[in-house]
Amino acid sequence: MDLAPPSTSVQADELIVLGLESSCDESAAAILRRRSDGSIEVLADLVLGQIDAHAPYGGVVPEIAARAHAEAMDGLAAAALKEAGLALDEIDAVAATSGPGLIGGVMAALMTAKGLALGSGKPLIAVNHLEGHALSPRLSETLDFPYLLLLVSGGHTQLLVAEAAGRYRRLGSTLDDAAGEAFDKTAKVLGLGFPGGPALERCAQNGDAARFDLPTPLKGKPGCDFSFAGLKTAARQIWEGLDQPGEQDRADLAAAVQAAIAASLAARTRRAMDLFAADYPDCATPRPLVVAGGVAANTAVRTALEAAAAKAGFRLIAPPMKWCTDNAAMIALAGLEKLARGETDALDAPARARWPLDAASAKLDPAIGSGRKGPKA
Ligand code: KG4
Ligand code: ZN
Secondary structure: OOOOOOOOOOOOOEEEEEEEEEOOEEEEEEEEEOOOOOOEEEEEEEEEEEEEEHHHHHHHHHHHHHHHHHHHHHHHHHHHHHHOOHHHHHOEEEEEEEOOOOOHHHHHHHHHHHHHHHHOOOOOEEEEEEHHHHHHHOOOOOOOOOEEEEOOOOOOOEEEEEEOOOOOEEEEEEEEHHHHHHHHHHHHHHOOOOOOHHHHHHOOOOOOOOOOOOOOOOOOOOOOOOOHHHHHHHHHHHHHHOOOOOHHHHHHHHHHHHHHHHHHHHHHHHEEEEEEEHHOOOOOOOOOEEEEEHHOOOHHHHHHHHHHHHHOOOEOOOOOOHHHHHOOOHHHEEEEEHHHHOEEOOOOOOOOOOOOOHHHHHHHHOOOOOHHHHHHO
């Protein structure tokens, strides 16, 4: 069998791409059309969550996720085609997240995409999930490169400069837990259920954030990296040290953790804004700071980022929530951009648990990223 990518008509007036996503706990399929003037039309955008399947375990269980994705992907791809009113042979390419993520899950969308590409003779495009997030603001508004991006989800916490489609520079990332993980794990300790972030935010509404003293991660440390493991442990120790904690204790600790995470995200992002301003002195003010990922839903986080952005001469841009969290529209968009550049992939493209987005880390270790940051990169 010939596994090489088929030749692509990248000069076409318009391009249509089917995108598939299954790297964490959302199965998704979307179809996007890029018109000849470069504008984007979302023809279908379907997401199937798995919250009920994971809720009894208090977190995403990789095997359960992989199985649910495998069961959902075919049907979702067919439903997306139906919604767009298109036959498979009217699509120009099939794009799928091929990493980074839970490997069993990643394989579901990738294998489905390979099957569809092989069956239709259309090219396969292997998309880096992080590139999907990086391009997501461009689904809803005209946004020129370069822009600064804070990606804060359950799996990632990174600061990136999007220099151009396909060209990203990482300014910092978490050394341990992602911010969403810190929300989720603290929520679990406080008995708030799954998914923890939104539950912790609700609980924090009645809390006094000033009651408990929590460490400020990487305080005064140079650079733009993040760390949330110490904060999470400190919160657990405070909770376990309380004598018969009640509702008010829970709310106060939730508020303190939320405030600490928000303050840390804002402080580290402030450093990145200063670097960006120095690197791109010609970028018109207010300069663009994009926040994407599920944690962007948190009001305290947004408020802290907005304040930091205003001080540094930046404007905070958050895509609509449906495109902030995992979705396939952003994967189809990254696929469209690759297709327009004539970049398609062979049918033996691997599923990758780790896949750094920026060229510098990818070069150091293309398979797993580098050093301590590998797993979250
Ligand atoms: O982007 P996302 O849907 O999935 C990935 O992790 O890729 O992000 C999910 C994360 C979870 O950790 C969830 O608890 C967190 O985003 N999250 C929140 C809120 N909504 C979602 N964290 C804090 N406050 C929220 N309102
Ligand atoms: Zn994601």
